[in-house]
Amino acid sequence: MTGxxxxxxxxxIARALxxxxxxxxxxxxxxxxxxxxxxxxxxxxxxxxxxxxxQRLGELEAAGVVRQRTVGAALYEVTDWGRGLHPILVELGxxxxxxxxxxxxxxxxxxxxxxxxxxxxxxxAADLRVLYELRLGEERxxxxxxxxxxxxxxxxxxxxxxxxTTDAATLRAVxxxxxxxxxxxxxxxxxxxxxxxxxKLFSRPAA
Amino acid sequence: MTGxxxxxxxxxIARALxxxxxxxxxxxxxxxxxxxxxxxxxxxxxxxxxxxxxQRLGELEAAGVVRQRTVGAALYEVTDWGRGLHPILVELGxxxxxxxxxxxxxxxxxxxxxxxxxxxxxxxAADLRVLYELRLGEERxxxxxxxxxxxxxxxxxxxxxxxxTTDAATLRAVxxxxxxxxxxxxxxxxxxxxxxxxxKLFSRPAA
DNA sequence: CGGTATCCAAGCCGATACTG
DNA sequence: CAGTATCGGCTTGGATACCG
Numbered sequence: 001m002t003g004x005x006x007x008x009x010x011x012x013i014a015r016a017l018x019x020x021x022x023x024x025x026x027x028x029x030x031x032x033x034x035x036x037x038x039x040x041x042x043x044x045x046x047x048x049x050x051x052x053x054x055q056r057l058g059e060l061e062a063a064g065v066v067r068q069r070t071v072g073a074a075l076y077e078v079t080d081w082g083r084g085l086h087p088i089l090v091e092l093g094x095x096x097x098x099x100x101x102x103x104x105x106x107x108x109x110x111x112x113x114x115x116x117x118x119x120x121x122x123x124x125a126a127d128l129r130v131l132y133e134l135r136l137g138e139e140r141x142x143x144x145x146x147x148x149x150x151x152x153x154x155x156x157x158x159x160x161x162x163x164x165t166t167d168a169a170t171l172r173a174v175x176x177x178x179x180x181x182x183x184x185x186x187x188x189x190x191x192x193x194x195x196x197x198x199x200k201l202f203s204r205p206a207a
Numbered sequence: 208m209t210g211x212x213x214x215x216x217x218x219x220i221a222r223a224l225x226x227x228x229x230x231x232x233x234x235x236x237x238x239x240x241x242x243x244x245x246x247x248x249x250x251x252x253x254x255x256x257x258x259x260x261x262q263r264l265g266e267l268e269a270a271g272v273v274r275q276r277t278v279g280a281a282l283y284e285v286t287d288w289g290r291g292l293h294p295i296l297v298e299l300g301x302x303x304x305x306x307x308x309x310x311x312x313x314x315x316x317x318x319x320x321x322x323x324x325x326x327x328x329x330x331x332a333a334d335l336r337v338l339y340e341l342r343l344g345e346e347r348x349x350x351x352x353x354x355x356x357x358x359x360x361x362x363x364x365x366x367x368x369x370x371x372t373t374d375a376a377t378l379r380a381v382x383x384x385x386x387x388x389x390x391x392x393x394x395x396x397x398x399x400x401x402x403x404x405x406x407k408l409f410s411r412p413a414a
Numbered sequence: 415c416g417g418t419a420t421c422c423a424a425g426c427c428g429a430t431a432c433t434g
Numbered sequence: 435c436a437g438t439a440t441c442g443g444c445t446t447g448g449a450t451a452c453c454g
Contacts, residue, residue, distance in 0.1 A: 043417095100288075
C-alpha cells in the first residue's frame with residue numbers, strides 16, 4: 001500500500017487534501033497551530049477515539065505536516081510547512097461561520113482562539129500595538145496586536161501590557177455573539193483601558 | 208437518509224468541514240468556482256464514479272454550497288456562499304504545491320486555472336489592466352488582470368485585449384514548471400506584446 | 415499518561431446495469 | 435446526456451478494552 005489513499009492529482013488543492021483531507025486531520029492541525037499539545041489533550045479537545053487520533057497523527061507526520069517532539073512529555077507540533085495552514089484555517093473558519101447549518105456542540109479553547117482571529121477587525125486596531133496575556137482557567141495565551149494584525153499563540157508572555165482573565169463562555173460571546181456578555185466574568189490586570197479595548201476588536205460574523 | 212455525519216462542533220472550521228470536508232467535496236467545488244458545469248463534465252474531470260459524485264452533489268446542495276440550475280441542460284453552480292471558497296482554494300492549492308509528496312496523475316483544466324491564480328505574482332502586474340481570453344481546445348476562459356489581481360472565470364469575453372490559444376501541457380509548464388515550455392504551442396491574437404507578457408506573470412512554487 | 419489491539423457497524427469505491 | 439439502482443469487497447471510524 002502506498003499509505004493512505006491519494007487523489008493522484010497533481011493539483012495543489014488535491015495534494016493538500018492528500019495531506020490534510022482525511023477526517024479529523026484539519027481539526028488536529030487546528031489544535032496544534034497555536035502551540036504544541038499532548039496526545040491526551042488532543043483527544044480531549046477533539047472527542048476522537050484514540051485509535052483514529054493515533055492513525056491520523058501518524059499520517060500527518062508521514063506527510064510532513066506534524067512532527068513529534070519528545071522532550072520529557074511527548075508533544076506534537078506543526079512543522080513549518082504545517083504552520084502555513086494557520087491563515088487558511090482562519091479564513092476557512094470565517095467562511096464556515098457563515099454556514100446556514102445550526103451551531104451545536106462544545107468548542108475547544110484553541111478553536112475559540114482561531115475564531116477570535118477570524119473575527120478580528122483590522123481597522124479597529126490600526127494604530128494599536130499591545131501584548132495581551134489571556135487566561136482561561138489554566139490555559140495561557142499570548143495575543144499580540146500589531147500593525148492591524150492579531151497573532152495568537154499558546155505561551156505566557158513575559159511582560160504583557162494587560163492580563164485578561166475570563167472564561168470560555170465569555171470569550172465565546174465575543175467571537176460568536178451567541179451568548180450574553182457578562183462583564184462580571186472579566187478581570188483585567190495591567191493597563192485597564194487596553195484590557196477593555198480588547199473586547200471591541202472583534203465583530204461577530206454576519207449570519 | 209439523515210444528513211452526513213457532523214463534527215457537532217460550533218467552531219467555524221468544523222462547520223466548514225461539515226459542509227465540504229467529505230472526500231471529493233472540495234474538488235467538486237474546485238471544478239465549479241470558475242463557472243457552472245454539467246454532471247458528465249465533473250465526472251470526467253474528477254474521475255469519480257457517478258454514484259459518489261451524485262451523492263456528494265446532493266450533500267453540497269443540501270449544505271447550501273452548490274445549487275442546481277436546469278436551463279435546458281442541467282448545470283451545477285456554486286452559491287454565493289460557496290463562491291467564498293474560491294480564494295481559500297487558491298491559498299490551499301498554493302500550500303499543497305509545497306508538499307514534499309510527488310506529483311502524479313492528470314490535471315483538470317479548472318485545476319490548472321486555479322494553479323495559475325495561485326502562482327500569479329501581484330508585483331509583476333502592478334500597473335497592468337488586461338482582459339485575456341484563453342483558449343484550450345474547446346474550453347474558453349476569461350482572465351482579467353487588474354489592480355495586481357487575477358480573476359479567472361469560464362466565459363468568453365466580448366472584446367479581449369489578447370487571445371491566447373495554447374494547450375494544457377504548455378500552461379502546466381507555466382504553473383508548475385514540470386514540463387518544458389515550447390513556444391510553438393502558443394498562438395496569440397490581438398495585442399501580441401500583452402499576450403507574451405501573460406506568461407511572465409506567474410512564478411513556479413518553491414519546491 | 416500515551417498509546418495498541420480488537421471488534422463491529424457503517425460507509426466508500428468501483429463496476430455494472432438500467433431509465434428517461 | 436444525466437443520472438438512479440444495486441451489489442460486493444474493502445476500508446474507516448467509533449467504542450471499548452487493555453498494556454507499558
